[in-house]
Amino acid sequence: MNAIEIHNLSKSYGKVHALKDVSFEVKQGELFGLIGPDGAGKSTLFRLLTTLIAPDSGSASLNGLDIVKDYRSIRSCVGYMPGRFSLYPDLTVEENLQFFAALFGVTVEESYELVAPIYRQIEPFRKRRAGKLSGGMKQKLALSCALIHRPKVLLLDEPTTGVDAVSRSEFWEMLAGLKKHGITILVSTPYMDEASRCDRIALCNEGQILGIDTPNGIVQGFDSPLYGIKARNMFALLETARNADGVTDCYPFGEWHHIVTDGSFNPDMFIREFERIDGLEITPVEPTIEDMFIKLMKR
Amino acid sequence: MKGNFGSFVKKESLHILRDRRTMLVVMLIPVMLMSLFGFAISTEVNDINVAVVAPQRTDGIKDAVKRLSQNSYFTFRGYINADDIDKELRSGNVNAVIVFASDYDRRVAQASQGVPVAPIIQLIVDASNVNTAGAATAYMQNMLSGAESRQAMFETRMLFNPQMKSAYNFVPGIMGLIFILVCAMMTSVSIVREKESGTMEVLLVSPVRPIKIIFAKMIPYFIISCIVLATILLLARYLLGVPMSGGVAGIFSLSLLYLMLSLSLGLLVSTITDTQMAALLISAMVMMMPILMLSGMLFPIENLPVFFQALSNIVPARWYIDAVRKMMIQGEPITVVWQNCVILLVMTITILCISLKKFNDKLE
Amino acid sequence: MNETVISVKELTKRFGAFTAVDSISFEVGRGEIFGFLGANGAGKTTAMRMLCGLSYPTSGSGTVAGFDIMREGEQIKRHIGYMSQRFSLYNDLTVWENICLFAGIYRLTKRETQERATELLKTLDFASERDTLVGALPLGWKQKLSFAIATIHHPEVVFLDEPTGGVDPITRRQFWELIYKTAESGTTIFVTTHYMDEAEYCSRVSIMVDGKVCALDTPARLKQQFSADSMDEVFRTLARGAKRGE
Numbered sequence: 068m069n070a071i072e073i074h075n076l077s078k079s080y081g082k083v084h085a086l087k088d089v090s091f092e093v094k095q096g097e098l099f100g101l102i103g104p105d106g107a108g109k110s111t112l113f114r115l116l117t118t119l120i121a122p123d124s125g126s127a128s129l130n131g132l133d134i135v136k137d138y139r140s141i142r143s144c145v146g147y148m149p150g151r152f153s154l155y156p157d158l159t160v161e162e163n164l165q166f167f168a169a170l171f172g173v174t175v176e177e178s179y180e181l182v183a184p185i186y187r188q189i190e191p192f193r194k195r196r197a198g199k200l201s202g203g204m205k206q207k208l209a210l211s212c213a214l215i216h217r218p219k220v221l222l223l224d225e226p227t228t229g230v231d232a233v234s235r236s237e238f239w240e241m242l243a244g245l246k247k248h249g250i251t252i253l254v255s256t257p258y259m260d261e262a263s264r265c266d267r268i269a270l271c272n273e274g275q276i277l278g279i280d281t282p283n284g285i286v287q288g289f290d291s292p293l294y295g296i297k298a299r300n301m302f303a304l305l306e307t308a309r310n311a312d313g314v315t316d317c318y319p320f321g322e323w324h325h326i327v328t329d330g331s332f333n334p335d336m337f338i339r340e341f342e343r344i345d346g347l348e349i350t351p352v353e354p355t356i357e358d359m360f361i362k363l364m365k366r
Numbered sequence: 367m368k369g370n371f372g373s374f375v376k377k378e379s380l381h382i383l384r385d386r387r388t389m390l391v392v393m394l395i396p397v398m399l400m401s402l403f404g405f406a407i408s409t410e411v412n413d414i415n416v417a418v419v420a421p422q423r424t425d426g427i428k429d430a431v432k433r434l435s436q437n438s439y440f441t442f443r444g445y446i447n448a449d450d451i452d453k454e455l456r457s458g459n460v461n462a463v464i465v466f467a468s469d470y471d472r473r474v475a476q477a478s479q480g481v482p483v484a485p486i487i488q489l490i491v492d493a494s495n496v497n498t499a500g501a502a503t504a505y506m507q508n509m510l511s512g513a514e515s516r517q518a519m520f521e522t523r524m525l526f527n528p529q530m531k532s533a534y535n536f537v538p539g540i541m542g543l544i545f546i547l548v549c550a551m552m553t554s555v556s557i558v559r560e561k562e563s564g565t566m567e568v569l570l571v572s573p574v575r576p577i578k579i580i581f582a583k584m585i586p587y588f589i590i591s592c593i594v595l596a597t598i599l600l601l602a603r604y605l606l607g608v609p610m611s612g613g614v615a616g617i618f619s620l621s622l623l624y625l626m627l628s629l630s631l632g633l634l635v636s637t638i639t640d641t642q643m644a645a646l647l648i649s650a651m652v653m654m655m656p657i658l659m660l661s662g663m664l665f666p667i668e669n670l671p672v673f674f675q676a677l678s679n680i681v682p683a684r685w686y687i688d689a690v691r692k693m694m695i696q697g698e699p700i701t702v703v704w705q706n707c708v709i710l711l712v713m714t715i716t717i718l719c720i721s722l723k724k725f726n727d728k729l730e
Numbered sequence: 731m732n733e734t735v736i737s738v739k740e741l742t743k744r745f746g747a748f749t750a751v752d753s754i755s756f757e758v759g760r761g762e763i764f765g766f767l768g769a770n771g772a773g774k775t776t777a778m779r780m781l782c783g784l785s786y787p788t789s790g791s792g793t794v795a796g797f798d799i800m801r802e803g804e805q806i807k808r809h810i811g812y813m814s815q816r817f818s819l820y821n822d823l824t825v826w827e828n829i830c831l832f833a834g835i836y837r838l839t840k841r842e843t844q845e846r847a848t849e850l851l852k853t854l855d856f857a858s859e860r861d862t863l864v865g866a867l868p869l870g871w872k873q874k875l876s877f878a879i880a881t882i883h884h885p886e887v888v889f890l891d892e893p894t895g896g897v898d899p900i901t902r903r904q905f906w907e908l909i910y911k912t913a914e915s916g917t918t919i920f921v922t923t924h925y926m927d928e929a930e931y932c933s934r935v936s937i938m939v940d941g942k943v944c945a946l947d948t949p950a951r952l953k954q955q956f957s958a959d960s961m962d963e964v965f966r967t968l969a970r971g972a973k974r975g976e
Contacts, residue, residue: 232969305910319903
């Protein structure tokens with residue numbers, strides 16, 4: 068049985084189609100990522116799965132429980148971390164954890180073993196008010212709270228947004244650790260570079276799913292030759308490359324600009340044609356999730 | 367799951383205790399309002415400057431003036447000419463002028479023999495402060511009528527509150543207001559705060575019925591209200607000297623019913639609002655205004671236009687204030703105000719049912 | 731580096747016993763895109779507030795756009811632009827009304843306002859959205875618009891606080907192209923971001939750890955210095971050494 072099954076789910080708010088006919092499934096124990104920018108419908112999907120809102124059409128189930136019919140039973144088997152870390156800022160770290168334990172009718176001691184690897188990092192600050200924690204620490208506390216009742220399915224809505232790169236990568240290591248306990252995790256993020264941490268990902272934009280596969284599968288779907296170019300004046304290079312023969316797209320990508328090309332493109336010819344450009348370099352590059360996302364968005 | 371309930375109450379109490387400023391305000395407001403209404407904003411007849419116009423200073427008039435000046439509430443400012451009445455009142459030198467008829471003594475004598483006579487005393491009062499003017503007029507009538515025979519032309523008697531001490535009237539009003547403030551406003555704001563901060567999402571997604579959490583939320587506010595209630599009753603009794611002859615137990619039980627009602631109102635407000643600001647505004651505009659205007663706290667209900675009189679029937683505070691007034695000042699036992707109790711009980715149940723029905727365990 | 735637009739010397743801010751910003755010194759030249767990186771709680775926001783004339787340093791000195799941050803806070807505010815992820819624009823006003831409002835705040839004349847507003851809509855390719863409520867725009871568009879508005883008065887420096895959080899990859903790049911264009915016209919850009927690929931777009935990058943600037947150079951030289959392949963690696967190497975949590 069799949070841990071999460073979603074069939075043709077749609078949801079509108081007035082004229083805004085937040086989710087359009089979305090279908091996919093997440094296997095038991097899988098770490099599944101929903102990758103997409105704000106407005107992609109990620110939060111709406113989470114709210115549907117946590118039974119906070121009802122779908123306009125379509126159906127979905129978690130652990131075989133229907134999100135409309137069995138919503139009461141679903142609520143005891145999912146752990147949910149909404150977009151904003153929903154902690155009580157005026158309660159201490161310890162009090163927050165105890166409250167969420169009480170909410171699910173468990174004690175902190177019963178579940179300590181599961182949350183320990185995460186909670187231990189913030190335990191030295193257990194008497195500190197949650198409102199006074201840094202972003203990364205809040206995130207760890209919120210995750211501990213979501214895990215306290217040993218849920219079978221963990222739903223994390225943008226847990227890494229607004230958190231610095233180091234805390235983010237620590238967070239993904241924690242999620243990898245949780246996989247060992249057989250917990251199914253559905254996580255959303257706007258950061259494309261985090262996609263590779265997932266078993267499978269769904270790229271989503273404007274309420275639709277652009278593609279679902281393993282991170283590798285996704286990038287293998289990128290079928291045009293991709294090159295990185297750079298020069299002394301990167302901004303001017305952007306305009307030049309866009310008008311070059313055989314180039315279908317050109318966009319900044321970190322240190323390099325990426326150029327997407329068609330079959331007619333020849334890198335040597337490109338260098339020769341633009342040799343007047345100071346410091347021009349070109350090199351073939353492996354496409355990333357972000358390249359694929361851009362390509363799918365423009366399709 | 368029963369053990370949970372205690373921890374929810376604990377969590378809510380922590381929220382309240384950590385917010386010291388709000389706590390302080392809630393505890394101080396009743397004390398402030400009681401002192402303010404009790405002493406400062408007073409409709410008491412006190413230090414009224416009175417001048418007298420008397421064509422002849424007959425024995426009868428002298429006698430009346432003597433009684434007036436002996437009274438601690440009035441200050442006799444001397445005799446003036448009829449032409450100066452307007453000037454004296456305008457300048458604020460005097461608040462009231464008593465004009466005796468020129469044949470005062472004769473007419474009093476006639477009246478005492480049972481002969482019907484035309485008015486023999488005219489009271490001219492500066493009514494720019496309506497409350498004081500009304501009270502002063504009533505009191506002077508009351509006092510001057512004693513100057514005449516037993517068959518006086520008017521008879522007014524001030525019952526229950528012979529000095530028209532305003533604090534007596536305001537205490538029930540303040541109680542009606544303060545409990546709405548503490549219970550309805552604070553509970554609704556604290557529930558809506560969870561919606562705003564996103565914690566409500568997590569509460570909703572937990573297996574605990576959210577309504578249980580909501581009730582746990584109400585308990586600390588209920589306790590605070592009880593403390594406030596006790597404070598008000600103590601202040602009323604010992605600071606303002608309100609007699610409370612109707613029995614403190616009765617007043618307390620009635621107030622508990624009213625507290626329940628306020629809490630239900632708070633819950634209702636929280637179900638229809640999504641931001642703390644909206645909850646505050648609704649509590650203030652939709653609940654406080656009617657209490658001030660339509661509950662008989664500031665204006666007697668009988669003086670309102672018919673439409674507002676009808677409207678006042680659905681303001682819970684009206685029934686509460688009316689009942690407390692009867693019990694506190696007139697010394698009636700709770701059995702006399704049973705109708706008010708029934709009305710309040712029905713209102714509580716209705717509001718509670720509506721809000722429980724409206725309270726959604728979904729987000730939309 | 732030609733002309734210096736931002737210059738700070740031993741800038742320090744203490745809150746009680748806590749030193750949020752610990753004696754930082756750097757200079758930023760005209761037209762530079764200066765990346766200001768740091769982990770959460772490293773002191774970025776506090777430093778940025780001092781530079782914008784919103785708070786006084788405990789010690790140290792500095793000038794922004796030629797004005798002293800100690801004495802001429804008001805002058806600084808008039809010569810800089812500021813855009814943060816949180817406060818962008820008024821959602822209940824239209825695009826045009828927002829532009830005019832901020833033009834008014836920065837005391838542009840009526841004619842300047844008309845000119846700048848029209849120019850701005852053209853650069854953004856927003857002409858058709860002139861009368862759309864800002865609330866109805868997608869996030870990426872809002873961010874582009876609020877950047878354009880932050881530069882409406884041709885400020886010397888624009889401070890951008892995580893301008894691209896949550897924005898889709900295409901719009902994010904369009905946003906950076908806007909930044910490039912603005913920098914080319916001589917406006918200095920001072921930007922914080924959590925996207926490490928964006929650090930690569932900067933002319934120079936500073937990385938703050940525990941209130942101190944512990945690295946400052948061009949992305950290429952930083953990578954060389956820390957023998958790293960990407961700015962992400964550089965950042966992690968440095969930020970891992972952080973002692974304080976905030």
